[in-house]
Amino acid sequence: MARVRLHHLQAAKNEGRKFAMLTAYDTMMAGIFDSCGIEVLLVGDSAANTVMGYSSTLPITMEEMVVFAKSVTSGARRALVVCDLPFGSYEVSPEQAVASAVKLMKEGGVHAVKLEGGQYFVPHVRALVAAGVPVMAHIGFTPQSEHALGGYRVQGRGEAGQGLVADARALEAAGAFAVLMEMVPTEAALLVDESLSVPTVGIGAGGATTGQVLVWQDMLGLGSGKSARFVKKYADLRTVVAGAVSAYHSEVLDGSFPATEHGFGQ
Numbered sequence: 064m065a066r067v068r069l070h071h072l073q074a075a076k077n078e079g080r081k082f083a084m085l086t087a088y089d090t091m092m093a094g095i096f097d098s099c100g101i102e103v104l105l106v107g108d109s110a111a112n113t114v115m116g117y118s119s120t121l122p123i124t125m126e127e128m129v130v131f132a133k134s135v136t137s138g139a140r141r142a143l144v145v146c147d148l149p150f151g152s153y154e155v156s157p158e159q160a161v162a163s164a165v166k167l168m169k170e171g172g173v174h175a176v177k178l179e180g181g182q183y184f185v186p187h188v189r190a191l192v193a194a195g196v197p198v199m200a201h202i203g204f205t206p207q208s209e210h211a212l213g214g215y216r217v218q219g220r221g222e223a224g225q226g227l228v229a230d231a232r233a234l235e236a237a238g239a240f241a242v243l244m245e246m247v248p249t250e251a252a253l254l255v256d257e258s259l260s261v262p263t264v265g266i267g268a269g270g271a272t273t274g275q276v277l278v279w280q281d282m283l284g285l286g287s288g289k290s291a292r293f294v295k296k297y298a299d300l301r302t303v304v305a306g307a308v309s310a311y312h313s314e315v316l317d318g319s320f321p322a323t324e325h326g327f328g329q
C-alpha cells in the first residue's frame with residue numbers, strides 16, 4: 064500500500080470521511096498500528112509520560128524525541144508519521160522552529176511536525192511551511208502550557224469558543240495542513256471544523272472532527288490508575304501482561320520453564 068499523504072487527509076475532510084491517529088514511540092507497536100491501517104502515527108511528547116515516567120511533557124528533549132521518531136519511522140510502512148516539537152524547541156523564534164523540525168525530519172525520518180499554540184505561532188508555522196515542513200497545529204488544551212493554563216482543564220467553553228475559531232483560522236491561513244483540538248467542548252470543535260477547509264483532529268473534542276487521536280497505552284489499557292474522560296479502553300493489556308509475566312515467574316521458580324523443547328541437544 065502506498066504511503067498516506069497530506070492530500071489523503073484533506074480528501075477525507077472534503078468527502079466527509081474519517082481517519083484515525085494513534086501515538087507510537089517504538090518500532091514494534093508502530094508496525095502493528097501501521098498494519099491495522101491507522102492513517103497517522105504521532106510520535107507524541109506524551110512519551111515523557113508513557114515511556115519516561117515524567118508527570119508532564121515539559122522535560123522531554125529534542126534528542127529524546129529523535130530516538131522515538133527514528134524508532135517509529137523504522138516500523139511504519141504506510142502511515143504518515145507526525146512528530147511533536149517538544150517544549151522549548153520552537154517557541155523562541157520561527158528560525159528555532161525550522162531548525163528543530165529539520166532535525167526531526169533529517170534524523171528521525173518523520174513526515175510532519177505538530178506544535179502547540181494559537182495565533183502567536185503564525186510566523187513559526189509560516190516559516191516551517193516555507194521550509195517544506197508540513198505542520199499540524201494543536202489548540203485547546205495544550206499540555207506544554209499547563210502552568211500558564213492553570214492545570215488540566217477544558218478550553219474554549221462559552222465565549223472562548225470564538226477564540227478557538229480565530230486561532231484555528233489563523234493557523235490554517237499560515238499553512239497548517241490540519242488542526243488538532245484537545246479537550247474542547249463538542250460544540251466548539253464542531254464550530255472550528257466548520258470554519259476550516261483543512262481537516263481537524265480531536266482528543267476529547269467530540270465526534271465532529273475528521274480525525275481522532277488517542278495515546279496507545281490509554282486505549283489499550285496498559286496504564287494504571289484512572290484515565291481521562293476522553294479515553295475509551297479497547298483492551299486490558301495491563302491484566303494480559305501481568306498474567307503472562309506472573310506465569311513466567313512461577314514457572315521459572317518451580318522449574319517447569321524451560322521444558323525440553325526450549326533446550327538444545329548434543
Ligand SMILES: Nc1nc(=O)c2c([nH]1)NC[C@@H]1CN(c3ccc(C(=O)N[C@@H](CCC(=O)O)C(=O)O)cc3)CN21
Pocket residue numbers: 108109112113120206215216217246277278280281290291292293
Ligand atoms: N497517557 C497520556 N494520555 C494523554 O492523553 C496525554 C498524555 N499522556 N500526555 C500528554 C497529554 C496530556 N493529556 C491529558 C492527560 C490527562 C487529562 C485528564 O486527566 N483529564 C481529566 C480532567 C479534565 C478536567 O478536569 O476538565 C478528565 O477527566 O478528562 C487530560 C489530558 C493528553 N495527553
Ligand SMILES: CC(C)C(=O)C(=O)O
Pocket residue numbers: 086105106107108109110147243245266276277278
Ligand atoms: C495527546 C496527543 C494529541 C499528543 O500531543 C501527545 O500524545 O503528545
Ligand SMILES: [Mg+2]
Pocket residue numbers: 107108109120147
Ligand atoms: Mg503532545
